[in-house]
Amino acid sequence: MSASGEIIRAYRGFGASMKQRLDEHPGEERLLIYLVIAILLFFVARVPNLLQVSAIQATEDISIEAIFVTNLVSSFFFAPLLLYAVAALSHLIAKAFGGKGTSYGARLALFWTLLVIAPLSLVSTILQVAFPAAWLSSTLLVGLFLLFTYVWGTCLSVSEGFKSHFLTILVIILTVFGLTVTFRLFITG
Numbered sequence: 001m002s003a004s005g006e007i008i009r010a011y012r013g014f015g016a017s018m019k020q021r022l023d024e025h026p027g028e029e030r031l032l033i034y035l036v037i038a039i040l041l042f043f044v045a046r047v048p049n050l051l052q053v054s055a056i057q058a059t060e061d062i063s064i065e066a067i068f069v070t071n072l073v074s075s076f077f078f079a080p081l082l083l084y085a086v087a088a089l090s091h092l093i094a095k096a097f098g099g100k101g102t103s104y105g106a107r108l109a110l111f112w113t114l115l116v117i118a119p120l121s122l123v124s125t126i127l128q129v130a131f132p133a134a135w136l137s138s139t140l141l142v143g144l145f146l147l148f149t150y151v152w153g154t155c156l157s158v159s160e161g162f163k164s165h166f167l168t169i170l171v172i173i174l175t176v177f178g179l180t181v182t183f184r185l186f187i188t189g
Contacts, residue, residue, distance in 0.1 A: 003037075003115075010116045015165065018155040021112055022105060031104075034111040035080055041118035043075045045125040083110060093171065094160040105159030113152040120144060149173055 010017035054067040084107065091099070091106035124140040153169030162168055 007116050007119065010112075014116070014151050014154040015158050017116075018109060018112060018158040021108055022159060026108070028104075031107055031111050032080075034115045035083060036076070038111065038114035038118045039075055039079050042114075042121055043072065045118075045121040046071075048125060048129050083114070086110060090156060091160075093175075094156065094162075094168075097162075097167075097171070099160030099162065101160035106156065109155035109159045110152060113148065113155050116151055117144065117148050120147065149176075 006017070050068060050071055051064070054064040057067055087107040087110040088103060090110065091101065091103045094101065094106065121144060124144055127140060128137050149169055149172050153172050154165040156162075156172075157165035157168045160168075
């Protein structure tokens with residue numbers, strides 16, 4: 001089945017979809033393709049907002065094109081490095097809680113989740129452009145985050161051999177919340 005068909009089929013059961021990915025055992029090159037396609041889709045979804053911000057930030061010395069290209073390069077260079085680190089960290093945390101999976105499984109869980117969620121990011125952008133209301137933007141952002149957390153928690157639970165994915169999801173939410181609070185306290189002093 002095509003990748004787009006597999007993504008659509010994943011919405012019938014995220015755990016079953018992850019189990020199928022693990023059984024197929026795609027190579028590292030396939031995982032990298034999942035990641036690059038997801039990053040591309042997320043970047044395309046950010047383009048309207050990026051153009052708006054670029055128009056505001058542009059000066060005589062810094063053009064809109066320079067801001068756009070800088071974001072493009074950072075998306076395709078730094079995001080993969082960061083996401084590989086997040087996958088490794090998630091595997092180490094899962095090991096601490098008794099996970100029996102591999103770092104490969106943790107990468108597959110994160111990259112497959114990103115690929116499955118990325119098309120919804122495009123739909124979210126279309127809705128935000130069509131109906132530019134602040135409440136809609138916030139609602140879609142929170143909804144995407146919760147869905148991402150659910151899918152990643154489910155996939156990570158399957159790859160690490162956990163019986164329940166709800167605890168994994170709870171740990172992800174608490175970790176993100178803790179990091180956000182810490183970051184805000186650190187930045188705001």
